[in-house]
Amino acid sequence: MKKVVITGIGTVNSIAKNCEEFVKGLKDMKIGIDKITQFDTTDHKVKIAAEIKDFDPQKYLDKKTAKRYDRFLQLAIAASDEAIKDSGLENDGEWKENAAVIIGSGIGGFKTLYHEFHVMEKKGPKFVSPFLIPMMIADMASGVVSIKHQLKGPNFTTVSACASAVHSIISSVMLIKSGEVDVAITGGSEAVIDPMPIAAFANMTALSQRNDEPQKASRPFDKERDGFVMGEGAGVLVLESEEHAKARGAKIYGYIAGYGMTGDAYHISQTDPEGTGAARAIKNALDMAKIDPSEVDLINCHATSTPVGDKSEVRAIRNVFGKNATNPIMQSTKTLIGHSLGAAGAVELIASILESQNEFAHGMPNLDNPDEEMKDLNIPKETKNQRIDVVLKNSFGFGGHNASLIFVRD
Incomplete structure (x- = not known):
């Protein structure tokens, strides 16, 4: 392939x-x-x-x-x-x-x-x-x-x-x-x-x-x-x-190493609170890429800022990453640019690619009081300089649509 x-x-x-x-x-x-x-x-x-x-x-x-x-x-x-x-x-x-x-x-x-x-x-x-x-x-x-x-x-x-x-x-x-x-x-x-x-x-x-x-x-x-x-x-x-x-001698930012697609089969608009479908999408992406969770440097989350949605995604990540869940930087670009619905996943993947190229991860300026389930996670409030080679990008949609992909820097 x-x-x-x-x-x-x-x-x-x-x-x-x-x-x-x-x-x-x-x-x-x-x-x-x-x-x-x-x-x-x-x-x-x-x-x-x-x-x-x-x-x-x-x-x-x-x-x-x-x-x-x-x-x-x-x-x-x-x-x-x-x-x-x-x-x-x-x-x-x-x-x-x-x-x-x-x-x-x-x-x-x-x-x-x-x-x-x-x-x-x-x-x-x-x-x-x-x-x-x-x-x-x-x-x-x-x-x-x-x-x-x-x-x-x-x-x-x-x-x-x-x-x-x-x-x-x-x-x-x-x-x-x-x-x-x-x-x-x-x-x-x-x-x-x-x-x-x-x-x-x-x-x-x-x-x-x-x-x-x-x-x-x-x-x-x-x-x-x-x-x-x-x-x-x-x-x-x-x-x-x-x-x-x-x-043709093109410059290469990196490659799409793997992807996963699943359905929640749960509700027309509410995400599965336990994130089981999202977890399967994440796992399938990692498995296809032959990437261990310990190798992921950045997770650009779907995290829209809804009470249930953010929590279910974190549960999905913990389900797949286990003890490694606290290692990668986690962020949601929606804190800066809002949620552009059907365009969000592409804009946010581009954000991750640019951060990988420039070796930083943007912070979360409105993270004043982290949710109890998220206090131990690596979610920086300020922009953090760091080499980023492997990115997990998640996107989820009404109807129970889950899609995850792995970007690897060239």
């Missing part, structure tokens, strides 16, 4: 519009959470989110095309442009003929759907945009990236709630390992800071209501955590077979 390496990365999120800014934001523990500006929150319980401020889609698209793309599509284009440029592939046309594009999204173009619903309600059906469907459907991030860069290999998306991006990456790894393709553009994109999703997540008590202290609202592992903070963003990676990357 072919070895799958990472040769390009790109992201746009609430603290950075490119990877260079992201490194600095992570190291400085910059928090991108503030009052919502994208709509009037007067009647809403939750008034905070991790927005991408001053994002200009016309840096990546002409004015006409940008207007026809939902925000999640615009973000996917921005991240994929950077990733492809970073890989050094952009001027080489031969690779495009069979390059896969798999970019996940948990919800897709909800902003457009919500807007056009009101257009129909107020003006009537003949005024609904003819671009509603292609702007809305979740697979279109893969579609528009393939169109812009003329990538003509397998093209689809994965939709598995907050595990969507990691499932997309795993699907891409499988295609490369099987020999179906040599190159895959993969990751996730999400943009649903909008009245309906904020109201819905708030009413199911999933969101933090710490409206008066936005920057302290996302508190993974802390005893005072009261829910996640909605974020938006995109993360895209260029994956290649090792042979293809080395043949």
Whole structure:
């Protein structure tokens, strides 16, 4: 089976519009959470989110095309442009003929759907945009990236709630390992800071209501955590077979050594409190990679800052790691950039890759009072300088979707 390496990365999120800014934001523990500006929150319980401020889609698209793309599509284009440029592939046309594009999204173009619903309600059906469907459907991030860069290999998306991006990456790894393709553009994109999703997540008590202290609202592992903070963003990676990357002299960040995918079969939205499904995903990833838990340097957790979710993930890690659970640094990047749902896994994997390259792990600035079950774990409050060779990345989603992967630095 072919070895799958990472040769390009790109992201746009609430603290950075490119990877260079992201490194600095992570190291400085910059928090991108503030009052919502994208709509009037007067009647809403939750008034905070991790927005991408001053994002200009016309840096990546002409004015006409940008207007026809939902925000999640615009973000996917921005991240994929950077990733492809970073890989050094952009001027080489031969690779495009069979390059896969798999970019996940948990919800897709909800902003457009919500807007056009009101257009129909107020003006009537003949005024609904003819671009509603292609702007809305979740697979279109893969579609528009393939169109812009003329990538003509397998093209689809994965939709598995907050595990969507990691499932997309795993699907891409499988295609490369099987020999179906040599190159895959993969990751996730999400943009649903909008009245309906904020109201819905708030009413199911999933969101933090710490409206008066936005920057302290996302508190993974802390005893005072009261829910996640909605974020938006995109993360895209260029994956290649090792042979293809080395043949063209590409720089290599590292490789995906293993992965695991399981289902909780427990509840439509609540995670299994004991984390049994998550534990199996983690174990399967380690086993495939032939990595012992003692070799893991960093765990970038899914940890969204919900009371049950964080605890169940820690229980899953303890189940698999045993006495080694206190060794690796544990972190959740959501403390800085909120939870971008279907894009989260890719953005957070990119954070881990950048930290591995720059030999540090960002701290958890809101970890003031660690949960009792987490006090003995290696969760630094401040950024910590350390060599990071092996990373475990977890992502879990509504519906009981569990996905874990192992990144190893080159």
